[in-house]
Amino acid sequence: MTETLRVDRDPAGYALVTLDRPKALNALNLQTLNEVVTAFAELDADPSVSVIVITGSEKAFAAGADIKEMKDITFSEAYASDWFAGWDAVKRVRKPIIAAVSGFALGGGCELAMMCDILLASDTAKFGQPEIKLGVLPGMGGSQRLTRAVGKAKAMDMCLTGRTIDAEEAERAGLVSRIIPADELLDETKKIATEVAGMSTPATMMVKESINRSFETSLSEGILFERRVFHATFATHDQSEGMAAFAEKRKPNFTDS
Numbered sequence: 565m566t567e568t569l570r571v572d573r574d575p576a577g578y579a580l581v582t583l584d585r586p587k588a589l590n591a592l593n594l595q596t597l598n599e600v601v602t603a604f605a606e607l608d609a610d611p612s613v614s615v616i617v618i619t620g621s622e623k624a625f626a627a628g629a630d631i632k633e634m635k636d637i638t639f640s641e642a643y644a645s646d647w648f649a650g651w652d653a654v655k656r657v658r659k660p661i662i663a664a665v666s667g668f669a670l671g672g673g674c675e676l677a678m679m680c681d682i683l684l685a686s687d688t689a690k691f692g693q694p695e696i697k698l699g700v701l702p703g704m705g706g707s708q709r710l711t712r713a714v715g716k717a718k719a720m721d722m723c724l725t726g727r728t729i730d731a732e733e734a735e736r737a738g739l740v741s742r743i744i745p746a747d748e749l750l751d752e753t754k755k756i757a758t759e760v761a762g763m764s765t766p767a768t769m770m771v772k773e774s775i776n777r778s779f780e781t782s783l784s785e786g787i788l789f790e791r792r793v794f795h796a797t798f799a800t801h802d803q804s805e806g807m808a809a810f811a812e813k814r815k816p817n818f819t820d821s
């Protein structure tokens with residue numbers, strides 16, 4: 565039983581995780597952290613789920629880590645408990661994760677969205693790393709993932725001033741892949757999730773693994789990794805089916821095998 569989020573599995577092959585702490589604008593406390601990583605691990609292991617979607621409310625995807633929960637912790641407590649390290653579990657999820665962001669995605673909210681694989685924004689979305697205004701800095705990967713997504717100039721600007729950027733600026737900067745009108749965000753996201761879930765799941769997982777490898781390795785090693793994984797797809801039924809269907813001018817029937 566979860567208290568800070570809802571999980572709904574759809575027969576189309578995706579699961580929708582909805583952050584649900586409206587009174588705190590979905591601020592991410594330890595309970596939310598535990599519920600998100602537990603839900604993600606269960607969905608990652610569930611063969612009926614090929615894609616995970618995470619969203620918030622229209623007003624807030626998440627307004628950051630829970631400031632009230634952490635304001636009185638000491639350095640020793642933060643260090644000993646490795647505060648925020650639990651979020652590393654998100655990067656171990658092997659199936660694609662789509663973040664559908666409406667309203668505020670600030671601090672840890674922006675960082676959680678950036679841990680996902682496809683980042684969709686409603687036209688009301690606002691992204692920012694305002695931690696500097698609290699006398700701290702991003703702690704869930706913002707200084708690293710934001711810099712890789714938007715480059716040094718904008719990451720420095722955002723993290724040093726704490727200013728938020730709107731959906732258009734986020735798209736121009738490469739932080740999000742699409743902007744969708746707020747009232748259509750959920751429906752459009754479900755369509756995209758259905759589309760990805762309809763692909764061969766081993767192939768979508770390999771895409772995720774290969775693209776993520778590019779952030780961790782040299783270009784030549786990354787290209788070699790991609791080529792070997794590409795070769796591996798020839799061991800799948802879905803490769804035979806996908807290529808046969810193209811040649812026979814019909815829709816492929818992927819079986820995730």
Ligand code: CAA
Nearest residue numbers: 587588589591627628629630631632670671672702703704
């Ligand atoms: N933590 C705890 N509570 C939060 C919160 C947060 N990050 N963000 C909002 N809330 C709470 C507010 O305290 C308020 O609660 P009360 O009604 O009990 O006072 C409720 O949510 C509604 O918020 P507001 O009244 O402030 O709503 P608003 O529409 O006037 O403003 C906002 C919205 C601009 C997002 C503002 O709430 C805000 O600035 N929030 C904090 C944003 C922030 O600094 N995030 C970074 C957190 S630190 C972090 O994330 C570290 C990291 O790297 C992981």
